[in-house]
Amino acid sequence: MSELALFGGSKTKRKPFPDWPQYDDGERNALREVLESRVWWRTPGTRTLEFEQAFAKYHGARHGLAVTNGTAALEVTMEALGIGPGDEVIVPNFTFVATASAVLFANALPVLVDVDRKTYCLDPDLAEAAITAKTKAIVAVHMGGHPADLDRLQELARKRGIALVEDSAHAHGSEWRGKKIGTFGKAATFSFQASKLMTAGEGGIIISNDDEFERQARSVHDCGRMPGKWFYSHFIYGSNYRLSEWQGAVLNVQLGRLEPQTLHRHQNGRLLDKLLREIPGITPQECDPRCTRNGQYAYIFHVNAKEFGGIPTENFIAALNAEGIPTQASYPPLHELDFFRSGEYRKCLSGAQATARHAFLEQTFPHTQRAAWEAVWIPQFALLGDEEDMHEIAAAIGKIQQNASTIAANASRVSAESIAR
Ligand SMILES: Cc1ncc(COP(=O)(O)O)c(C=O)c1O
Numbered sequence: 001m002s003e004l005a006l007f008g009g010s011k012t013k014r015k016p017f018p019d020w021p022q023y024d025d026g027e028r029n030a031l032r033e034v035l036e037s038r039v040w041w042r043t044p045g046t047r048t049l050e051f052e053q054a055f056a057k058y059h060g061a062r063h064g065l066a067v068t069n070g071t072a073a074l075e076v077t078m079e080a081l082g083i084g085p086g087d088e089v090i091v092p093n094f095t096f097v098a099t100a101s102a103v104l105f106a107n108a109l110p111v112l113v114d115v116d117r118k119t120y121c122l123d124p125d126l127a128e129a130a131i132t133a134k135t136k137a138i139v140a141v142h143m144g145g146h147p148a149d150l151d152r153l154q155e156l157a158r159k160r161g162i163a164l165v166e167d168s169a170h171a172h173g174s175e176w177r178g179k180k181i182g183t184f185g186k187a188a189t190f191s192f193q194a195s196k197l198m199t200a201g202e203g204g205i206i207i208s209n210d211d212e213f214e215r216q217a218r219s220v221h222d223c224g225r226m227p228g229k230w231f232y233s234h235f236i237y238g239s240n241y242r243l244s245e246w247q248g249a250v251l252n253v254q255l256g257r258l259e260p261q262t263l264h265r266h267q268n269g270r271l272l273d274k275l276l277r278e279i280p281g282i283t284p285q286e287c288d289p290r291c292t293r294n295g296q297y298a299y300i301f302h303v304n305a306k307e308f309g310g311i312p313t314e315n316f317i318a319a320l321n322a323e324g325i326p327t328q329a330s331y332p333p334l335h336e337l338d339f340f341r342s343g344e345y346r347k348c349l350s351g352a353q354a355t356a357r358h359a360f361l362e363q364t365f366p367h368t369q370r371a372a373w374e375a376v377w378i379p380q381f382a383l384l385g386d387e388e389d390m391h392e393i394a395a396a397i398g399k400i401q402q403n404a405s406t407i408a409a410n411a412s413r414v415s416a417e418s419i420a421r
Pocket of ligand 1: 069070071072095096098099141167169170190191192193202203204
């Protein structure tokens with residue numbers, strides 16, 4: 001039995017994973033062209049406009065609206081949907097805070113709902129049960145790149161006359177039944193922050209097939225202006241969420257890599273499914289047969305501590321990192337954030353809603369808890385590696401299992417080392 005790298009043994013991972021972000025002369029030339037054109041601002045420019053049209057087309061949408069980041073994309077969407085005080089929006093409890101904070105930014109209440117145990121995406125039955133007369137929208141998150149159940153959620157939104165928004169910050173290029181995600185509801189939002197599947201450091205986009213929604217959103221993102229009207233006329237509430245030409249130029253080039261990279265990550269994800277399912281105690285995020293392509297922002301799997309000598313997930317992660325396999329943190333349940341626990345979020349609300357009892361704060365959310373504290377995330381760039389890299393990931397996990405009792409016996413030492421790391 002080989003010794004764990006955590007305790008001085010040699011690392012399982014020999015060659016490094018691909019670097020991220022990726023760039024070449026494409027980005028270099030695009031940036032130089034923006035520089036030398038002296039058109040750095042999107043308003044008179046063409047690069048960001050070209051990018052938003054190309055990104056929308058790639059996802060089969062009529063409209064694309066580039067914005068400063070994925071959080072802004074959600075905020076602009078809420079505003080353009082007319083969501084405001086007294087309204088409720090259904091949001092999964094297992095997601096990045098922005099999915100819920102964008103609802104509060106609109107002075108509406110995010111109603112937190114548990115996720116599906118196997119896919120970690122919004123549970124459609126629980127979403128349906130959470131609908132009230134005040135519900136205006138459902139925001140589904142395509143967790144780790146795996147689409148939420150778009151059959152059920154689309155039908156639910158249609159039947160109840162509410163908007164479906166796809167928070168696709170993790171899911172550029174993902175597919176549901178052979179169709180790109182992004183046009184199953186009223187709008188979809190994406191992020192181009194540094195860790196995402198394509199990036200300009202920061203950035204975001206909203207795509208939609210709804211002309212009226214797009215008109216509103218475009219105005220909201222540009223200080224309430226209307227296209228074709230005098231520059232200093234402002235028609236509705238809006239702010240400045242415009243993306244720069246630098247980012248538009250970089251994203252145009254990044255988009256050119258999305259298709260082959262998505263295919264590559266999806267294939268490696270399915271190989272990992274096969275390899276990891278053979279390790280007792282490891283359950284990969286389920287790839288629903290209707291998910292014909294997973295953009296795979298992360299490869300997520302559950303670790304059953306009982307099969308690993310009872311070690312806490314943080315010790316498993318410390319051992320995996322020491323073997324040379326990178327991980328990224330899972331999200332804590334939103335309802336446990338200080339922001340919700342302290343009641344601070346109520347400052348965004350008004351009237352009866354600000355002081356009402358919010359039942360979701362008293363719920364237990366078993367599947368969100370399991371995903372938050374017992375799941376391990378391998379970042380997307382690792383899935384750009386080759387088959388040998390995937391075998392090394394599986395070998396590292398197998399090695400940890402063989403040595404789990406040694407980790408358990410040294411648990412305090414492992415915790416101290418993982419804190420220092
Ligand atoms: C699910 C989800 N939604 C929204 C966002 C917000 O995107 P950004 O960081 O670009 O503001 C993120 C970012 O990590 C995310 O993971």
